[in-house]
Amino acid sequence: MNVLERVGERTSAFFEYAGGLTDLTASSLSFLLRARIRFGETVAQAYLLGYQSLAIVLLTSLFTGMVISLESAVQAVQYGFGNIVGTAVAYASARELGPMLTGIVVAGRAGSAIAAEIGSMVVTEQIEALRSMGIEPARYLVVPRLLALIVMLPLLTIFADVISILGGAWVAKTYAHIAYADFMQSARTGISMMDLDKGLVKTLVFAAIIALVGSFQGLRTRGGAAGVGKSTTGAVVISMILIFIANFALSLIFYGASA
Amino acid sequence: MPERVIARLEDVSLAFGERVVLKNCSLDIVEGAITCIVGLSGAGKSTILRLIDGLIKPSTGHVYVRDQDVCHTSERELNKIRRSISLSFQFAALLDSLTLGQNVSLPLVENTRMAGAAIAKVVDKALDAVGLQYAYDNLPAELSGGMLKRAGFARAIVTDPELILYDEPTTGLDPISVHMITKTIMRLRERSSGTAVVTSHDLPSIYMMADYMAMLFEGAIIAYGPCDDVRKSQNPIVQQFLAGEEAGPIPI
Ligand SMILES: Nc1ncnc2c1ncn2[C@@H]1O[C@H](COP(=O)(O)OP(=O)(O)OP(=O)(O)O)[C@@H](O)[C@H]1O
Numbered sequence: 211m212n213v214l215e216r217v218g219e220r221t222s223a224f225f226e227y228a229g230g231l232t233d234l235t236a237s238s239l240s241f242l243l244r245a246r247i248r249f250g251e252t253v254a255q256a257y258l259l260g261y262q263s264l265a266i267v268l269l270t271s272l273f274t275g276m277v278i279s280l281e282s283a284v285q286a287v288q289y290g291f292g293n294i295v296g297t298a299v300a301y302a303s304a305r306e307l308g309p310m311l312t313g314i315v316v317a318g319r320a321g322s323a324i325a326a327e328i329g330s331m332v333v334t335e336q337i338e339a340l341r342s343m344g345i346e347p348a349r350y351l352v353v354p355r356l357l358a359l360i361v362m363l364p365l366l367t368i369f370a371d372v373i374s375i376l377g378g379a380w381v382a383k384t385y386a387h388i389a390y391a392d393f394m395q396s397a398r399t400g401i402s403m404m405d406l407d408k409g410l411v412k413t414l415v416f417a418a419i420i421a422l423v424g425s426f427q428g429l430r431t432r433g434g435a436a437g438v439g440k441s442t443t444g445a446v447v448i449s450m451i452l453i454f455i456a457n458f459a460l461s462l463i464f465y466g467a468s469a
Numbered sequence: 470m471p472e473r474v475i476a477r478l479e480d481v482s483l484a485f486g487e488r489v490v491l492k493n494c495s496l497d498i499v500e501g502a503i504t505c506i507v508g509l510s511g512a513g514k515s516t517i518l519r520l521i522d523g524l525i526k527p528s529t530g531h532v533y534v535r536d537q538d539v540c541h542t543s544e545r546e547l548n549k550i551r552r553s554i555s556l557s558f559q560f561a562a563l564l565d566s567l568t569l570g571q572n573v574s575l576p577l578v579e580n581t582r583m584a585g586a587a588i589a590k591v592v593d594k595a596l597d598a599v600g601l602q603y604a605y606d607n608l609p610a611e612l613s614g615g616m617l618k619r620a621g622f623a624r625a626i627v628t629d630p631e632l633i634l635y636d637e638p639t640t641g642l643d644p645i646s647v648h649m650i651t652k653t654i655m656r657l658r659e660r661s662s663g664t665a666v667v668t669s670h671d672l673p674s675i676y677m678m679a680d681y682m683a684m685l686f687e688g689a690i691i692a693y694g695p696c697d698d699v700r701k702s703q704n705p706i707v708q709q710f711l712a713g714e715e716a717g718p719i720p721i
């Protein structure tokens with residue numbers, strides 16, 4: 211096969227994928243907007259995908275907050291800028307790291323779970339069975355997962371922001387002797403400087419990416435257990451890439467003009 | 470009385486990649502009758518049922534249910550058609566996150582406005598027909614292959630559809646279950662519009678229930694007609710297949 215053909219093949223595969231993902235997004239949103247929602251299943255998924263991700267989200271953001279604080283605090287105090295450490299930690303957490311880290315961690319944990327579950331339903335003909343009963347997989351499976359993540363990811367992000375700031379405060383106190391009160395005072399300045407809501411809008415987009423890519427990967431699974439493994443890996447990789455791209459694009463929209 | 474056709478394959482060909490499964494197949498499914506499709510393993514019997522249900526599309530040709538071409542219908546319209554058709558899967562295909570009872574209730578819960586109590590009653594009856602009432606609260610992972618199969622059968626009949634597609638409903642079952650299932654398929658035909666398409670390797674059951682019989686061989690329907698006519702067919706392939714002999718024109 212020559213190079214041109216290969217490029218052509220890749221390109222058409224890309225557009226096929228993008229088209230399929232767009233279709234799934236459109237039909238899921240249409241069910242969501244028409245309120246065709248399975249409430250119980252949504253709550254169950256919120257627990258499985260959201261609540262059960264809490265521990266790992268807290269852990270990663272705690273350490274991240276601690277690292278930022280550690281790297282800024284000691285030097286800042288040396289040069290007499292101890293009062294900006296809280297600002298730095300709060301700003302970095304709430305504006306960038308909180309949403310991003312939470313998105314990445316949940317993509318790894320929940321995105322893979324969604325793809326694996328739906329993928330194994332494909333290879334055991336459960337999806338075909340649903341379709342044969344006239345039940346749309348998008349409504350039955352995708353919408354509850356989508357809604358669950360849209361609700362849970364912003365909440366997880368708020369927890370991530372808080373724990374990251376608390377971790378930062380602890381490190382600042384322990385290693386740079388910055389009092390909690392001073393740190394928090396400074397942190398408040400950091401938070402009021404930026405817009406928490408923009409970080410949360412980002413998480414809504416990340417949530418949609420994780421749920422839809424995970425579901426789409428699951429639904430396009432072919433070929434037994436090995437196929438499920440492939441779709442699962444693909445779900446994590448593709449949703450992470452899209453999260454990075456979306457993060458940049460949203461920052462450009464939110465902050466690009468003012469920068 | 471003129472026969473009415475409820476579903477029709479018209480000149481259908483189908484290939485998966487290089488592999489040609491069906492070649493110019495045409496088949497009429499007569500309303501109110503039981504049509505059995507026989508053929509070697511891998512001949513494409515399950516594929517024909519999937520085509521009728523609109524789950525896969527033919528490469529060329531048309532598939533009609535009533536007068537609607539299921540190949541050129543939106544997924545939304547198809548879902549409406551599918552609610553009047555049931556497919557009992559060869560390997561049951563129960564949702565493994567639901568209990569057996571929830572699985573059998575599923576099409577009623579999702580597609581009708583029936584009240585819970587009414588659903589429970591219908592589900593009970595369907596489970597009774599396959600002798601599985603006692604396993605109502607079990608998850609599929611806790612059931613045997615034959616139990617799963619019967620549960621899949623119960624899910625297919627619970628909605629009282631006008632067309633039921635049974636994919637090897639009796640394969641792998643004990644003789645008593647085979648008898649129960651065969652009787653149930655026959656009983657459902659007696660309703661006003663109970664039509665069934667059954668793929669099967671179980672010749673005694675077929676002879677007991679089939680009104681029409683079709684034989685699929687190398688991607689083509691080589692025999693089709695009233696069951697007795699096909700049994701008496703002079704086609705050597707049909708004869709060899711029904712007699713189960715090794716010697717004959719069918720390459721093994
Ligand atoms: N999704 C698919 N992709 C590729 N090939 C397929 C697919 N589905 C079926 N086939 C092929 O189509 C042929 C017919 O399959 P089908 O399941 O319809 O056979 P069958 O007559 O039901 O066999 P059995 O009696 O064993 O159930 C087989 O050779 C199979 O390899």
Ligand SMILES: [Mg+2]
Nearest residue numbers: 514515559636
């Ligand atoms: Mg089969």
